[in-house]
Amino acid sequence: MVFGKHVRFYRLQRGWTQKNLAEQMEVSESYISKVECGRLHFGDYPSESFICKLAEKLMVDKDELLMLAGKVPLSIRERMQDHPALFRKLGAADDATLVSIEAFLSRGK
Structure with a gap:
């Protein structure tokens, strides 16, 4: 649901x-509604390529949107x-x- 809200x-x-x-x-309006409301069934969940295209159209970071989609x-x-x-x-x-690690990594940018 977090993905859909975003x-x-x-x-x-x-x-x-x-x-x-x-x-x-290039999908139905009802599909977008289902994405936003989190009402997708197992086989209907957006693919990685769909999410990347969605990020491009919405002008947002694709990695962030992918992670929000799990x-x-x-x-x-x-x-x-x-x-x-x-990573463990x-x-x-x-x-x-x-938070400390993120701050450290942000300084390097």
Whole structure:
């Protein structure tokens, strides 16, 4: 549901109706409604390529949208495979530690 709420938020930021977004995505308006309301059945959930196209149309970060949809972007999957111990530690870290790590990494940009 978090994914759908974000899709709706970004769509409204662009000033689009569900119909506008459906036309951009070449899907039905009812499908966009189901995405936004989290009413998709197992086989109907958006594919990674659909989510990337959606991010492009909504002008938002594709990796963020993928993660909101519960999908891990390829670049992150590869890093996880290369450094599994690091990601296990990140998964076990408390929020304060993660905030510190994020601040440290942000300084490097």
